[in-house]
Amino acid sequence: MEKKSLDWANIGFHYIPTEWRYVANYKDGAWDEGGLSPDPTVAISECAGVLQYAQTCFEGLKAYTTEDGRIVTFRPDLNAERMTDTCRRLEMPVFPAERFLNALDRVVRANAAFVPPYGSGATLYVRPYMFGSDAVIGVAPSKEYQFRLFCTPVGPYFRGGVRPLTIRVSDFDRAAPNGTGHIKAGLNYAMSLHAIVNAHEEGFDENMYLDPKTRTKVEETGGANFLFVTKDGRVVTPKSSSILPSITRRSLIHVAKEYLGLTVEEREVLVTELEDMAECGLCGTAAVICPVGKIVDHGREICLPSGMSEMGPVTKKLYETLTGIQMGRLEAPEGWIRVIE
Numbered sequence: 405m406e407k408k409s410l411d412w413a414n415i416g417f418h419y420i421p422t423e424w425r426y427v428a429n430y431k432d433g434a435w436d437e438g439g440l441s442p443d444p445t446v447a448i449s450e451c452a453g454v455l456q457y458a459q460t461c462f463e464g465l466k467a468y469t470t471e472d473g474r475i476v477t478f479r480p481d482l483n484a485e486r487m488t489d490t491c492r493r494l495e496m497p498v499f500p501a502e503r504f505l506n507a508l509d510r511v512v513r514a515n516a517a518f519v520p521p522y523g524s525g526a527t528l529y530v531r532p533y534m535f536g537s538d539a540v541i542g543v544a545p546s547k548e549y550q551f552r553l554f555c556t557p558v559g560p561y562f563r564g565g566v567r568p569l570t571i572r573v574s575d576f577d578r579a580a581p582n583g584t585g586h587i588k589a590g591l592n593y594a595m596s597l598h599a600i601v602n603a604h605e606e607g608f609d610e611n612m613y614l615d616p617k618t619r620t621k622v623e624e625t626g627g628a629n630f631l632f633v634t635k636d637g638r639v640v641t642p643k644s645s646s647i648l649p650s651i652t653r654r655s656l657i658h659v660a661k662e663y664l665g666l667t668v669e670e671r672e673v674l675v676t677e678l679e680d681m682a683e684c685g686l687c688g689t690a691a692v693i694c695p696v697g698k699i700v701d702h703g704r705e706i707c708l709p710s711g712m713s714e715m716g717p718v719t720k721k722l723y724e725t726l727t728g729i730q731m732g733r734l735e736a737p738e739g740w741i742r743v744i745e
């Protein structure tokens with residue numbers, strides 16, 4: 405198989421259509437057979453549920469080439485499981501996990517020429533999603549849905565080296581208590597766009613959202629979970645029912661405990677504790693872990709001792725261990741790597 409001649413190091417994070425995507429339709433209470441399609445466009449009613457009432461959800465994961473040349477994905481069973489939870493909360497039909505995994509395998513295999521080579525730092529980003537496709541004018545769940553899964557090559561996240569972020573404590577809220585913060589719904593992103601544009605205008609890379617009820621506890625950013633390292637070397641990650649359960653964060657916690665022998669605490673984290681932290685990172689599929697150098701809370705500047713020029717030592721170890729597992733340089737826990745034959 406001949407790889408596409410793309411400049412892997414410089415493709416950035418933009419949509420580049422690939423040759424094949426998977427499409428399945430839900431109608432009269434059942435999913436059709438589904439299959440691969442060369443068509444990158446979607447035609448739906450002008451009154452579709454997704455267009456009127458935002459009934460849509462998504463997932464995100466990566467396919468990449470390991471050191472020994474295999475094409476693999478990382479824990480996609482957890483993406484299927486999370487999409488199931490999301491669909492239930494949004495009154496959408498569940499696309500069965502085994503079909504989700506099969507669609508993933510087929511799309512990645514069909515687009516193997518777009519899977520970046522080992523060592524390029526680039527990956528193939530995979531986007532499964534679902535939306536209400538039939539006309540809905542009275543507020544109610546759609547009756548028909550489309551599940552799609554496409555992929556697009558993306559460049560290395562830390563191109564030009566690691567640059568720790570400066571973030572602010574946001575006055576906007578991301579997720580209401582008992583709301584939809586714990587599911588991967590498009591609506592959580594629509595309402596975060598104003599907050600992120602405003603953060604950028606004010607010179608910050610990201611928003612640190614607090615719990616809306618008391619505004620004393622750290623939740624997450626718009627698209628990544630927090631992981632802290634205390635000055636005495638414990639790994640701490642916020643616990644809340646309105647945080648999106650990041651697969652990367654859950655994997656890093658396992659790595660911290662089982663590979664690095666660190667103490668891990670999953671608990672409420674108060675804003676007043678931020679001064680006690682030595683390192684802070686943002687966890688998600690895109691970067692794995694991106695260091696934070698400074699947190700600004702309404703003029704109060706918290707500078708992480710790990711600094712503004714590189715990852716702190718524990719963050720770096722976590723990053724290297726998890727990416728080592730993903731790339732096949734370190735032995736993976738059972739079931740973490742799905743090889744695309």
Ligand SMILES: *Cc1c(COP(=O)(O)O)cnc(C)c1O
Nearest residue numbers: 627628629648650651652688689
């Ligand atoms: C997707 C997402 C994450 C990261 O989850 P991963 O499974 O690690 O990619 C974190 N927070 C939010 C709000 C998200 O939507």
